[in-house]
Amino acid sequence: AAGVIQSPRHLIKEKRETATLKCYPIPRHDTVYWYQQGPGQDPQFLISFYEKMQSDKGSIPDRFSAQQFSDYHSELNMSSLELGDSALYFCASSRGRPSTDTQYFGPGTRLTVL
């Protein structure tokens, strides 16, 4: 079965650089979620989109922005990167609003900021 695809899987950036993470949801899923998991931490919700509109917002820094495109894939743009942004970034997808379906998680993008 198709799963959530995230790219790249690993990313190394310098402080103050910009990074773009991509997420391709499971086919026919219209809701996308982004989570950040720091070392030894539980995942923290950043933002979600339903039908290309922002549906919920969590602890996403102002330096980050995201959108969902017409083909339902989503991108998380991160600017002025800081050391503390080093984390595992997960994308998840599901069907429906509000979601009563399982959120299926991708494998994550490991971002390292040097």
Place this chain on the structure above:
Amino acid sequence: KQEVTQIPAALSVPEGENLVLNCSFTDSAIYNLQWFRQDPGKGLTSLLLIQSSQREQTSGRLNASLDKSSGRSTLYIAASQPGDSATYLCAVPSGAGSYQLTFGKGTKLSVIP
């Protein structure tokens, strides 16, 4: 604000034992609860989803129960195997109609051969 607590934080058992992981949440106005498994440095694998109208869900050797009124869920693992070693997280929506999941800090399970 939804808060999720998981007890114990770590658990070590010999292979073959049955075990129970606990999850409690503060806001009982949830529409579902999910249990996930996470291997070190890896992604989250959904194990079970329990809708608020359900009391139990089973998948193979896993059984999850939900007592919404008391804000509790348990994950029962039967006949544990070394391959079950991982961190198990429970997650609930952050509020009525919320899209975001609030996670517990997980229970790190080690099954000793």
